[in-house]
Amino acid sequence: MFRNTVPRMLILDVFRESTVRHLTADDVYRMLVERQQPVGMATVYKVLSQFEQAGILQRNDLGQGRSVFELPMEGEEEHGHLVCSNGEVSEFTLPGLKEELSRLANAHGWRLTGYVITAYAAPAFNNNDNDTH
Amino acid sequence: MFRNTVPRMLILDVFRESTVRHLTADDVYRMLVERQQPVGMATVYKVLSQFEQAGILQRNDLGQGRSVFELPMEGEEEHGHLVCSNGEVSEFTLPGLKEELSRLANAHGWRLTGYVITAYAAPAFNNNDNDTH
DNA sequence: TTTTGTGCAAAGAGTTTGCAACTAG
DNA sequence: CTAGTTGCAAACTCTTTGCACAAAA
Numbered sequence: 001m002f003r004n005t006v007p008r009m010l011i012l013d014v015f016r017e018s019t020v021r022h023l024t025a026d027d028v029y030r031m032l033v034e035r036q037q038p039v040g041m042a043t044v045y046k047v048l049s050q051f052e053q054a055g056i057l058q059r060n061d062l063g064q065g066r067s068v069f070e071l072p073m074e075g076e077e078e079h080g081h082l083v084c085s086n087g088e089v090s091e092f093t094l095p096g097l098k099e100e101l102s103r104l105a106n107a108h109g110w111r112l113t114g115y116v117i118t119a120y121a122a123p124a125f126n127n128n129d130n131d132t133h
Numbered sequence: 134m135f136r137n138t139v140p141r142m143l144i145l146d147v148f149r150e151s152t153v154r155h156l157t158a159d160d161v162y163r164m165l166v167e168r169q170q171p172v173g174m175a176t177v178y179k180v181l182s183q184f185e186q187a188g189i190l191q192r193n194d195l196g197q198g199r200s201v202f203e204l205p206m207e208g209e210e211e212h213g214h215l216v217c218s219n220g221e222v223s224e225f226t227l228p229g230l231k232e233e234l235s236r237l238a239n240a241h242g243w244r245l246t247g248y249v250i251t252a253y254a255a256p257a258f259n260n261n262d263n264d265t266h
Numbered sequence: 267t268t269t270t271g272t273g274c275a276a277a278g279a280g281t282t283t284g285c286a287a288c289t290a291g
Numbered sequence: 292c293t294a295g296t297t298g299c300a301a302a303c304t305c306t307t308t309g310c311a312c313a314a315a316a
Binding site: 064082094097108 | 196213217221223233234237238242243244245246248252253255256
């Protein structure tokens with residue numbers, strides 16, 4: 001299983017060649033259309049999920065049912081996302097956070113399987129407050 | 134605006150009388166049906182959103198497009214959620230987290246408008262690993 | 267009686283699935 | 292050959308909206 005197919009290579013290329021790190025399934029789909037190498041949306045979703053399971057891509061749920069995928073960076077720590085209302089997304093890491101959460105899960109007799117931390121922001125001089133996400 | 138209506142009171146009662154703190158719109162809807170006091174699903178959603186805006190309820194996005202609502206507790210700090218694969222949800226607070234995130238947002242010239250932190254866990258003696266969420 | 271609220275049905279957004287045609291190994 | 296892959300269309304899940312009717316103030 002996991003054959004070396006054209007759609008899979010194209011999707012990986014998009015991530016490798018994109019200047020933007022975080023891509024939604026739709027971003028990937030449209031970038032492939034632009035490149036005149038369209039891949040069906042269903043395939044994009046299937047491949048992204050497979051890549052996630054294979055550890056080739058990391059999925060991040062940004063809330064409201066939206067996920068972005070990204071190529072893991074070498075030796076990278078788990079990180080959170082800071083999402084600005086202007087569409088920009090940046091990353092951050094909080095040292096010791098994972099250990100702290102693990103401790104909390106253990107206190108319930110559970111084991112931590114993952115976590116997501118997303119901060120929402122707006123441009124500082126923007127009075128429009130209706131986007132507290 | 135914001136009239137004192139039956140559906141609104143019923144929905145608030147559900148939260149006040151529920152032993153479970155975090156309720157989805159669907160939870161609320163079904164609890165009202167059980168009580169023989171059904172309220173339309175559209176109304177449930179509308180009222181929950183209004184209550185959120187009014188600060189009567191807090192909304193938490195648990196990822197995958199699902200939100201839970203809860204009654205804010207007196208003098209309560211912002212908190213994260215620890216979601217176990219068995220359906221249980223518990224809360225936790227990480228002192229100083231908000232300040233840290235505010236600092237990060239400021240570094241981008243943004244201001245923090247909110248954040249969500251959700252940790253996922255599984256019962257400790259459960260080998261089934263396919264729910265890393 | 268004017269304004270706000272309700273709730274059915276329909277629309278959306280993002281994602282997943284069924285399945286017949288296709289293709290890598 | 293044949294198990295794995297593709298991609299269209301249809302289904303799904305959670306949530307929002309349009310709108311005619313009902314209820315507050």
